[in-house]
Amino acid sequence: DPATAPEFIDTFAKIFGEHPGVRKGHAKGICIAGDFQGAAAIQPYSKSALFSGASYPLIGRFSMAGGNPKAAENSRSPRGLALQIKLNNGELQHFALLSTPMFGAKDPESFLGLLKTLIPGPDGKPDMAKVAAYRAAHPDTQAQAKYLASTPPPASYANTPYFGLHSFMLTNQNEQQQAVRWQLQPVDGVKGLTAAEIAAKPSEFLQQRLAKQLQQGPVQFKLQLVLAEAGDNLLDPSIVWPASRKTLDAGLVTLRTQGDNACDQVNFDPNVLSAGISPSADPILAMRSAAYAISFGKRLTGH
Numbered sequence: 001d002p003a004t005a006p007e008f009i010d011t012f013a014k015i016f017g018e019h020p021g022v023r024k025g026h027a028k029g030i031c032i033a034g035d036f037q038g039a040a041a042i043q044p045y046s047k048s049a050l051f052s053g054a055s056y057p058l059i060g061r062f063s064m065a066g067g068n069p070k071a072a073e074n075s076r077s078p079r080g081l082a083l084q085i086k087l088n089n090g091e092l093q094h095f096a097l098l099s100t101p102m103f104g105a106k107d108p109e110s111f112l113g114l115l116k117t118l119i120p121g122p123d124g125k126p127d128m129a130k131v132a133a134y135r136a137a138h139p140d141t142q143a144q145a146k147y148l149a150s151t152p153p154p155a156s157y158a159n160t161p162y163f164g165l166h167s168f169m170l171t172n173q174n175e176q177q178q179a180v181r182w183q184l185q186p187v188d189g190v191k192g193l194t195a196a197e198i199a200a201k202p203s204e205f206l207q208q209r210l211a212k213q214l215q216q217g218p219v220q221f222k223l224q225l226v227l228a229e230a231g232d233n234l235l236d237p238s239i240v241w242p243a244s245r246k247t248l249d250a251g252l253v254t255l256r257t258q259g260d261n262a263c264d265q266v267n268f269d270p271n272v273l274s275a276g277i278s279p280s281a282d283p284i285l286a287m288r289s290a291a292y293a294i295s296f297g298k299r300l301t302g303h
């Protein structure tokens with residue numbers, strides 16, 4: 001059966017419990033603000049005003065994956081980064097990215113099936129044998145789990161790369177198209193927690209570290225566009241493209257402040273894109289709009 005958005009929301013509630021008024025995914029997070037300056041060198045690929053060369057204001061949010069608003073910050077789960085950039089022509093451009101280079105499943109059905117195995121039983125814990133059996137039968141769910149198990153969780157929200165994972169289509173002035181994926185690389189470098197920090201009692205350090213870094217100066221990420229070549233998979237975000245793909249520097253995200261409430265009222269729907277950038281037919285990307293809309297409506301009405 002095709003997976004539906006309400007099933008995702010119901011399944012998150014069964015895994016993480018009901019948390020009225022907060023996001024049903026990425027429940028724990030902090031608001032950020034700053035600006036984005038796109039690279040004019042991208043204009044041959046996209047007519048989006050994002051790449052005019054001008055600087056635009058943005059608000060965003062760093063987050064812990066999952067529906068637990070008290071998620072442990074040393075856990076081996078993805079971190080999220082969402083951005084809403086306000087272009088000078090009134091358009092919005094969203095990015096909503098994860099800290100893993102691949103997604104946890106190939107399509108909505110495989111992802112929903114995996115989530116269902118994570119629903120806790122009467123003892124309050126998921127049946128790990130069932131989870132393992134599911135992963136064995138669904139190889140597309142293995143790569144992200146392996147990456148998370150072998151990569152230390154980030155030492156700061158500012159010291160991990162973030163990946164768009166889905167493919168998007170760029171359209172230029174001559175209506176020529178180029179499929180891309182995008183990612184953000186931390187200018188301050190990639191830094192993971194030490195083994196001792198991973199093993200220690202969970203603490204609330206992510207917001208404190210970011211606040212400290214921002215006191216010393218802006219936190220920056222480079223936007224990169226990875227160009228698809230013929231035959232690259234445009235539909236399945238669990239598949240990583242070959243490392244040899246041409247990668248273009250497409251702009252700079254500069255974060256200046258954190259900790260206000262401005263992002264609480266934002267639905268970081270990943271299909272809010274400026275003219276010159278359009279979604280691929282990846283069914284997970286489409287499912288996200290439907291699921292985020294339900295989550296947004298619920299949390300704004302206190303459910």
Ligand code: HEM
Pocket residue numbers: 008022023024025026029061062063080081082096097098103108111163164165166237266267268284287288291292295296299
């Ligand atoms: C079918 C697959 C997915 C489902 C059902 C899903 C579901 C959700 C939901 C319900 C939210 C909360 C939305 C809100 O209340 O505003 C959320 C947040 C988020 N998701 Fe997903 N998600 C999926 C895939 C992905 C993928 C592939 C990525 C990254 C490439 C991603 C990145 C994020 C981020 C960064 C947030 C936090 C946004 C914020 O801070 O407001 N998700 N997700």
